[in-house]
Amino acid sequence: MSRSFQFSFLQALTFGVLLFMALPNLIVLAISFNREATLAFPPSGLSFAWYLNVFKTPSFAVGLQQSVLLATVSSAISLALGIPAALAIVRFRFFGRQAVNVFVMAPLFVPEVVMGIAMLLWANAVSTISNTTTLVILHCLIVLPYVVRLVVANLQGMDPNLENAAMLLGARPFQAFFRITVPLIGKGLLGATVFAIVMSFHNFTATMFLIGSRPTLPVAAYQYIRTENDPTVAALSTLMMLAGILAVYLMERWIGLERLVR
Template sequence: MRRKRDFVQQCFHLYILLLFLFLAAPILIVIVVSFNPEGYVRFPPSGVSLRWFQAVFMDKTFVTAIINSGKLAFLATLISLGLGIPAAVALGRYQFPGKYLIEAFLLSPLSLPMIVLGIALLFYVNKIGLGLSFSSLLAGHVVITIPYILRTVVGVYRGMDRTVEEAAMVLGANSWATFYHITLPHLKPGIIAGAIFAFLLSFDNVPVSIFLTTPETTTLPVALLSYLVYNFDPSIAAISTLEMAFVMVAMFIVERLYGLQKLTA
């Protein structure tokens, strides 16, 4: 009986290992290919070189796209925080007619195919006369990032002990002071987690961006897609490696400062 249990446990461990290798292999291949010195994609590479990383930062198109994506993701996250936090507190604190319908509507971009949302936003910005501009692109990214802020902050707020707020108000704190000194610190894990998700989603988005970008506002994912139409070299792998490194560094910093377990609790 014990041998059978040990055998099952070993099979389970082997399954976990194979699953990890299946998920990690594409990422590892991309990282290795990015250091290939040849002018074409080759695995395994013939040597090690930073040639393609240098090529990325020497290419004005990629540099501009990286700046556009960073600026867009930062502004979209900032606006989504400004709109999403008050909405999350209102949905978590108050009872009013149509509350769950409003919440479902605000979270609906999570359930809609991004490509459908991108087409709808394209028609909408043209209908209201906004046209294709950085403003319309920013508006589209706010639409797709707000649900992530709302979902994480609402979840944290609904798990919060409301008696702490009530005690603060009984002791003489007004609504704003209670929110700033009591509610907001409790919401910090949800706010940080939502902001991280929103920023990464905006930075890497293709389905919405591809409909709303112009040559002046091209984002990095759209620039990569356009580049792949006519080129296939390790510079794409180099950019992908840089993006993965950025995400890993961001997660490491958050883990050191706050702890990922606290953010996802």
């Protein structure tokens, strides 16, 4: 078997795998332009009416505001907690270090359905806590492992002697950290923030158990599709996919995805 044939076969196989992965999204994209008020494939014609209907639906506007609020607050809290946790895991050796690492990463291995039910039971037991606060705590648990993992990877990729040299020259530990370490891992912190926002914004499975009068955008889409059968949800899904693709493109353009885990 010639090397050129092997290369062509590998290219065809790669293209086939990528097409298979993208096929559901391409079907949703096609349905979003359907002229008829039905979620049917293939579409009977082309229309942009359902994209306009996305912006006319009040529940989607409320859901967008709630999702942005949760994503912003939970990402900020996760960064505030994740950076010290990552520093402790990378820089220090203490009893229970591995247990801390496992505890922080545990939400990655717990089904989101279980997390949602557990938070619902906890919120019912603690009746003084608000629904929004419960959602923020839930989203922090979901995104914190991603923040810690990315920050740990970036800290392991830098030379700690640079920070030590700054302290030898008279800088205090906090000054050395913010003037030396933070700029060196700045792109990793930005990447962790983007990942946290995206993971929080798109979460549905765990969030649906705690929704009150203000649903998040994915939950609002689910509630809409339970009563309506038009392609508005397909149009909304397409817009959300485009936003995710844009976020990945900007991260690759400004940061470089391969640098996030160095």
